[in-house]
Amino acid sequence: MPRSTVVRPEEIRRHNLSQVLHQIHVHGAMSRAELTASLGLNRSTIGDLVADLVRRGMVDEHVPAAGVDRAGGDKAGRPSHMVAPRRDGPYVLAVEVEVERMVSAAVGLGGRIHVRRETPLASPSSPSGALTQIARDARWLAARMPVDARLVGVGVSVPGTVRRTDGMVVHAPNLGWRNVPFGARLRRRLGDSVSVRIGNNANLGALAEHQRGAARQLRDVVYVTGGVGVGGGVIVDGAEVLGAGGYAGEIGHIMLDPNGPPCHCGSNGCVETSLGEHAMLRAAGHTGPPGSAAVAAVLASAAEGCEPAAAAVAAQGVVLARLLGILVNVFNPEAIIVGDTMEQILRIERTAVEAEIGRRSKAESRAALLLLTPGLGRDSALIGASELAFQHVVAGIATGD
Structure with missing residues (x-):
């Protein structure tokens, strides 16, 4: 017997409730009139849905004080009720490994970071050590949130190949992890009642920059992040491109030279063999241990024009530009956002990078290209982790979970 396609009234209501919450989460405080216009529902339905979210402790509603801007009010000129996320409402634990x-943070509806904590990690960090630190951070952050605030989800950003369906970290070479069931292990640590989602750092950076950062008004965007490794996240027509298994965006393993040095992925001459902090440090003649202090010193010397740091950074700019040229030709994006250490290289070598992109990409594909830096600074992947967690929360209302 074929399955019924009838949509029940309660399913419609849950869908609409989810859409109202999504609007408030993405845009922050909104008036009832704005919600009515954006969702195409009538005023009484919006009022009922908002009242439901108020009862659930997710949002607050108030009437603007007299004398404030009445734009969006009703036909009688009365100001429309304003709906906003509650400060003591639901929050997610966002983690960037x-x-x-x-970095761990308690992030509320609307993308607001309430409390954050940064902890140095041993390099490389073991999965067990990372899990212990996340559990410790969860308790530390909860103790600093309002007493009525409740944890509704967890999102974690990892610099590696992640299977989103179950949070399996297939390969995180710069952490030394392979086939780690990180999502399942974290759920056991925190309790099965809490939703846990794991994602790749570059994909989550793209998600956050599209929803809240430099690409907020754009539909086709590539986000490039480069530190120890090089990764990418892609937004096409406003939607994430994840691929069949969730592994899309591995731009660090585009082959630039088939006769080049071996890459940890098993190939030769990948982008990561010539672009990134380790390659830059080698070219600059750095013989000590790698790390953020060494990278900062080379970048500072390059900015002052000191050799061999300046030459090393210039060489990184060429490789970066060639990678960006490939991305322009493949995706024809409105913008490419360059973050992490690559952002600093772009800042120093921008003129040369733009010229090299011009030589390596089709003119029509780059005609309107914007070359941007992250609007969220170093927090792109962290905010992306929170957005990943909130996706489940909003979807859960629609499905009744």
């Missing part, structure tokens, strides 16, 4: 540090 990096090679040398971990």
